[in-house]
Every structure is written in structure tokens, then in C-alpha cells.
Amino acid sequence: MQLTKELYSAVVKNGGAVVAITGAGGKTTLLKKFSTYLKKQGLSVLITTTTKIQNPLFYDYEADYVFKDELGVLTHDVKKGEKVFYAESSKYDIKKAVSPRLELLSVLKDRYDVILYEADGSRGLPLKIHSERDPVIVEGTTAVIAIMGLGAIGNKAYSVVFGDDSEKSVDSRYLESYLKNPDGLLKGMSTGTENIIVVNQADSYEDKIEEVRKVKFPYPVFIASEEMDEIYLSI
Numbered sequence: 001m002q003l004t005k006e007l008y009s010a011v012v013k014n015g016g017a018v019v020a021i022t023g024a025g026g027k028t029t030l031l032k033k034f035s036t037y038l039k040k041q042g043l044s045v046l047i048t049t050t051t052k053i054q055n056p057l058f059y060d061y062e063a064d065y066v067f068k069d070e071l072g073v074l075t076h077d078v079k080k081g082e083k084v085f086y087a088e089s090s091k092y093d094i095k096k097a098v099s100p101r102l103e104l105l106s107v108l109k110d111r112y113d114v115i116l117y118e119a120d121g122s123r124g125l126p127l128k129i130h131s132e133r134d135p136v137i138v139e140g141t142t143a144v145i146a147i148m149g150l151g152a153i154g155n156k157a158y159s160v161v162f163g164d165d166s167e168k169s170v171d172s173r174y175l176e177s178y179l180k181n182p183d184g185l186l187k188g189m190s191t192g193t194e195n196i197i198v199v200n201q202a203d204s205y206e207d208k209i210e211e212v213r214k215v216k217f218p219y220p221v222f223i224a225s226e227e228m229d230e231i232y233l234s235i
Helices: 003-012 027-040 070-075 102-108 172-180 206-213
Strands: 017-023 045-049 052-054 065-067 083-086 096-098 114-118 143-149 194-200 221-225 230-234
Touching: 003 017, 003 027, 003 143, 003 194, 003 221, 003 230, 017 027, 027 045, 027 052, 027 083, 027 114, 027 143, 027 194, 045 052, 070 083, 070 102, 102 114, 172 206, 206 221, 206 230
Parallel strands: 017 114, 017 143, 045 083, 045 114, 065 083, 143 194, 194 221
Antiparallel strands: 052 096, 221 230
């Protein structure tokens, strides 16, 4: 099964979707792949962040338009079948772009069929324990896609979990506690949103899928390869 197609069926419905991407181990890749798929379906798509994201100078989002200021994005004539990137330039790190004013997203959501936004950062690690500051979920969000990386399985937490410096081994028992942790993978999800979990990196760590299958998840799970845009197993 195609990952982006299944996500489209699960969270976009008939347009008007505002989708947060949380967790670790593939947020930016999914943002790019999913937004490109939605564009091909003839939808207008805005990609952005409520925290920090890679600067489009250093990462190709395949966007038709890139805006780094409010005037540009507000005066843009939105058309069907186009992808627009908007985030403000960071004053402190040239490699990053940062969140626009959150109230501005409330205005923009009425102009686009779909808004996709990264809601937290993880410094490239496959799992994340959230801080009190993240994820930043904006009002009007209709769906949350939480990501974790299969590459964490079998390693010590301090080396693969952002926010956990312990020597605990990441296995099915660790993942069970990770799901129960109020600052774990499910943070930001609510009864008012469609919730999906993507376990990424199945193409590189297919041998670790069985350990994930032992875990009881409260929401639908796609064990997948974002890079290959393929679902290996649905739970």
C-alpha cells in the first residue's frame, strides 16, 4: 500500500484539513512527500511549522512558492494544485526557518485545502520525549500524525531518544511506557482530531518490525517507509 494515499484517505477527507506532524524520525520527509501527493490530487497545500523547520535554502520541499514574510504569503493568489512553503527566517540559525505568528495560520487555513505543519523538533533522533513547550498544536487542527523511527529498536535510550538520557534498552516494553508517558509519542493528540501513528524506516529495519507488533497502540498504525512511500504493515 502507498503511505501517502492511505494518509490522504485517513486525514484529509474532502479538504479543509489542518494536519500536525509530531514525533521524531521522519517529520520533514513526510511533510515533503505527503504535500507533494496532495498537490498531485489537485489540492492547494501550505506547508509550515509552529516551532522550527529546515530552511528551504538547504532542503528542497518541492514547493512552487517559498515565502518568508507575512506580506508575501498574504498577498499570494492561491491556486488549486500548488504547494506553498511559508515560515519566517531565523535570526539565530541560517539553517532553520521558524514559526509564523500562530494567529496568522487561522487566516491562512481558510485559503488552502490543506495545511501541513511540523509541530516540534527532535534533532534527527528516531524517538522523542516532549518538553512542556511542544508539540505546538494550533487551534483548528483536524489531524495529528505522530512519527517514530524503527531504528531506535535495540539501542540505548540515551543514543536514540531525544529527552531521555537513561541506559534503558528501547524494546517493546520501553515503547509501551513511551506511549503511556504524557510527554511521549501521543502528546498533542486529542479526541477532537484524527490520530495516526507512522512507524518509519521499515525499509532499513524490517527485522525490527516484530518488536513493534508486540505493542498495543491506541490509534491506527502504519509501519512504513516514508522514503519509498510504502506501507509494510498496518496495525
